[in-house]
Amino acid sequence: MIVEVLAVGTELLLGQIVNGNGAYLGARLAEHGFDAHYQVVVGDNVERIAAVIKTSLARSDALIITGGIGPTQDDLTREALCLATSRRLVHSEAWAATLLDRWTAAGRVMPESNLRQAEYPESAELLGNEKGTAPGLFLRHNDKAIFVVPGVPEEMHALFDGPVLERLAALAGQSNVLVNRVLRTWGIPESKVGEMLDDLYRASTNPSIAFLASAAEIKVRITAKAADQAAARSLIAPVELAVRERLGSAVFGIDQETVESVLLAALAARGWTLGTAESATGGLVAGRITSVPGSSAVYRGSLIAYTSDLKQRLLHVDPTAGVVTESAALAMAEGARSLLAVDVVVAVTGSAGPEPAEQSVGTMIVGVATPEASRARTIRFPGDRERVRTYASTAALHLCRLAVVGEWWATP
């Protein structure tokens, strides 16, 4: 069953608010096994709202309209729905009485304009709204279903999760569920991941495979549709296994896991404490680690040595050599292990730009020291200062994780 979401509101078109309702409904519909091919945003104009309702009804089985059912003159969804489906607007005495009761109970006089919220397209069912004054609407039109819910997120959530979802499931007969498994990878470029999985991508329709790049990490999403969660998971399992076999240790986590949380868990498993020593990334690595609740169980602190002087005086980097070198990164890591009294240190030095520092802009060096070994790697990143620093801090977290689990030492 194909369900389309239509958001009404000029404030969305003007970018004054982000369409979070669209994301919420998209995720919830997918979870419950409904297909979505399109979402549309339209402004507060009765003809244009009616036009998109018609377009959407022609290509989808059901339509969920959010917004445009408040009490003011620019709330036009009710009128547009009448125009699109050739219905009259009628008045609900019952809802008018409900509204009046609520205002009276609050000790206030109801403005006349609120009675607009007791109007509805003929033959529609009114869906009670405990959190607001506009009822939801449910309308059958030819063989299609139309729902209208308020644009206020908490009212929309309550109406969608309750009466709307219940009616959608009934209309769909037995509804399929959609289950996602996201494999998070680092270290292989997006295009290379696509090549390595090309035959799987082409051969798999259920589950399907998609690639999502975000910063330096590539996510591989495997999506299965089945009668229930267990059946969907067993469709996913062999494909997940095949993807993992191809990508190996580039897969560092699943679903909502982050490299920060995976690194901290790996350290906790070994009983090791963590510190950082940063130059060019200037606190970004520490800031990401300490964003994880409970990180204080493992993470102890950092020396940010932005100047050569501090690197030499507090971390004992060789004063006669450069500071953007692999040996300087290793010295920073070893020096900070001692200064901070920790088991593992990840250190970053480099030339983040805009002016080059010793080496060309984008040259970043990560050093990691653990009780087992230490190692450094030089990576060159394209882009501006912000991007170089962000990508370098991501690389530092990943290399530290590989060192802690012993995989970095295993590769040439």
Next chain:
Amino acid sequence: MIVEVLAVGTELLLGQIVNGNGAYLGARLAEHGFDAHYQVVVGDNVERIAAVIKTSLARSDALIITGGIGPTQDDLTREALCLATSRRLVHSEAWAATLLDRWTAAGRVMPESNLRQAEYPESAELLGNEKGTAPGLFLRHNDKAIFVVPGVPEEMHALFDGPVLERLAALAGQSNVLVNRVLRTWGIPESKVGEMLDDLYRASTNPSIAFLASAAEIKVRITAKAADQAAARSLIAPVELAVRERLGSAVFGIDQETVESVLLAALAARGWTLGTAESATGGLVAGRITSVPGSSAVYRGSLIAYTSDLKQRLLHVDPTAGVVTESAALAMAEGARSLLAVDVVVAVTGSAGPEPAEQSVGTMIVGVATPEASRARTIRFPGDRERVRTYASTAALHLCRLAVVGEWWATP
């Protein structure tokens, strides 16, 4: 001129990411005087992308498509655009060479699939993309204009604000220019700023006044429309003066200035160096300071002392007292002045959550020490760990700025 935004990506339909690009483009188009009646989201399916392109071209003058131009198999915007406009896909030797150069410069071998990004619909103009590997596209089709930009926000912003906006303005034959002046404030709540400027807000249509809250800072945007830049600026000048008179030292910067850049400039003006000492913010303050190009002229480093032990051993915080107190924040600031050998230190300690540390969650303490004086302030922030840490680092930067310019000492 009516401009429609079309976002391509199944991840948007599934609600895995929110369509922030739609909001950004909506806001920017409105600022520049373009009308928008619709926005559409469509999944990664070539027939459906082509279908919505046709629908959009039938009702709008120009179309901006975001996303679907990466290197993988599910990036289908190029193919869909060919299908919708009856064009062939052709190959750009020049862009292929650009791609190859970039990979080679980074010391890596380009996977074959990246050459997909050198393909484009015949007769389209390629728009250079400094921040990524997919070029933007500009295509005239009958009397309509079609732009394609990447879905990655930073790449999209650069392409839209540059070549796309320039071509749109030329097509629209725009004669008026729109000039913005943004006054950035900190320390007065948004509703209070609104009250203080209410009469100006009501009296001003050109220039108009708008309030934008972002994190703890409130921006007052003054926008004038006129025949040229100079005329627009002289409309803005008296209103800016009036706003500054009302808001006083809460105004810390204009336009693209940030508290980080303003703080660094104030330090440079006094010839002072800067260090930081962070506990609960764990590197966020340092990360923000070092995001500014050239910050190394003033900023020297930080000790992140996430544990009590490090605070006591390296910063000489009193081991017999608590670490989430104003005296601990002052001791951290003074201790770091000595350890890092700098003139000014801003220190942050606190209880960021989710579990309380000595004090209730959200209690954050900023201490600043300069060659002139030192002072600490306790602030309680609502919200979760991420919000508390972000707002506290903003407060730390602002209080440090007020201390450096001598204003903090002047207030009770």
